[in-house]
Amino acid sequence: MFSTWQQVPLKASWGRVEPGAVLLFTDDEAVVVDARRSPQERSKVRLRIQRPNGERFERDVKSGETLRAQARALLPHGEYRAMALPAVIWHEDALFSPRNVAALLASAVVTTTFVVIVSRGSNAFAFVYLAFLIAGATAMAVRKRWKGGKLTLMAPERLGLTMATVHDYALTREAGKLWVPPTPGSDRRGLAVRRVAAIRDSYLALREDIAYRIECSALFDPKVPATAVFEEALVAFEDVTDLTPTDEVDALATEVELAFNVAQANAERIGLSHLPEDKRADARRAGKAAHLAAGAATEGERQASLAQVKRILDSLALYYLPTIREKPALEA
Template identity: 75%
Template sequence: MYATWQQVPPDTTWAGFAPGAVLLYNDDEAVVVDARRGQKDKIKLRIQRPNGERFERDVKPGESLGAQAASLLEGSGARAMVLPAVIWHEDQLFSPRNIAALLASALVTTVFMVLTSLNSNPMSFLYLSFMIAGAAAMGVRRLWKGGRLTFLAPDRLGLTMGTIHAYALTREAGKLWVPPTPGSDRRGLAYQRVDAIRDAYLGLRGDIAYRIESPALFDPKVPATAEFEAALVAFDDVTDLTSTDELDERATEVELTFNVAQANAERLGLSHFPEHARADARRAGKAARLAAGATTEGERQASLAQVKRILDSLALYYLPAVDEKLAIEK
């Protein structure tokens, strides 16, 4: 058995995992999969995408979670995270989605009934009309996504299909999750969320030791960092005419790209530096830590001077200039 929110190796088989719910995801998208043991040595998967699309698949017990993730997600880097129990909510009989499908079917049937009365072969034409009416109803149901699900998790997490992907990335990165507040002003909350990211980013940017140890976060040539900066620019372009849904989506994009960029930078660490600069960068990082933890002013000044000398000699555009105020300076 796996614990909730535990990462599951992609080569884990469905037989070794089921029964249970899992989030298959990469940096860009995610799907919820509920695995149950079926009949005839099969594992039945119930799958839902964030847009509401829901479908089922039967897989062999020996198939891996990673193989299914590859077929469901675009791109690479798929991971799997155990979810709490999921409650699947079905559409009511007279839900708007079902009524729309019935109306579409009735409209098509009516049109073809009129045409049938004018046709020389009414029976075959009538059969065709019912076939097309059924297809129209199915088309409406496919376009109008339905079905909700509930995660049996604490309400304070605010987990929905709209937030589960962001939560997984945030948890994976070891960051603090700030859920959307129900009933709050969505527009105001979107700005608050982005402001929180800006504050966190500026705090890291002002931390000289962090900038040395995770420089990729401040290098716009790194794809993950470039995507974060692009998301910030896109959010800055919003106006009062921007819809609330789009504003919320852009704020979510800022959060997701920041978490990905930060995790990528911390993973790369000093390896982001040119090979010839890594030894000096490592010395600068140690000196920065010594300056931050110095117990006397003399020690702090000596370490700080060493940091500045090394940074000046490296002269890399993504490191702070010697005249830039550093977080360790008091």
């Protein structure tokens, strides 16, 4: 078994995956594959497969077969990858779903046509038999062409994951970017604005976290090159107007995302080493006190820890560290 959204090695066998679902994908295509032990042959694994266009089918494979083999069979040539998915709920077509109704209507039209022909012919039984055969084949052809069947990914609703978005989510997660779920009817410009807004909200939330600002202070120091690049990207996006081409807006939003990810990763890697060496011990004590304040059981304990944090930060007097006057939120 693999953790949800974990990259799964393509050399892994379906016997290791089942029971579970994976997304097999390249940069351009993806399929959801739900693996379960075959009810007919326990030595095999039944794969239930769905493409983004709604096409759904099943196949049994040997439990030792690798994911790579199915990726090659199901996807066009490309850089194959696999990612573990949360539980999948498969929804079957309702009796009177548009897909089934279309198939029934097609069958009825064919049957009626042949009944008319039968009324003019002599061998009624043969014509009726042939009519039902052709009507059945027509209905099956209509159902196959009219893709149906939906599935639900058991993921937080805020992610907005569907068959239409799960591939984009996997690519976004793989690239280490923040995911902003698209809304129906949203255009690229609106989505770019929301992406940057999500970055800004995330940055402000970190800025309001006293412990984080102490322990990862480089993210809030504009003299750090990576942080400076991030702030410049934010400023550049602020200059976007209605006349800015959509491709440029999208590119500027991507620059903000990448710059933020780099700046945050850099700050977390450096940690307290960003501070002057003679101030690190005090900063470490301030960080611990901030964590204590965040997890305090009583208001008195919280105030005592905050007072200690304030004393230490005032003595450090570093412009990129928080001050208690800012009333930031304390989070564990």
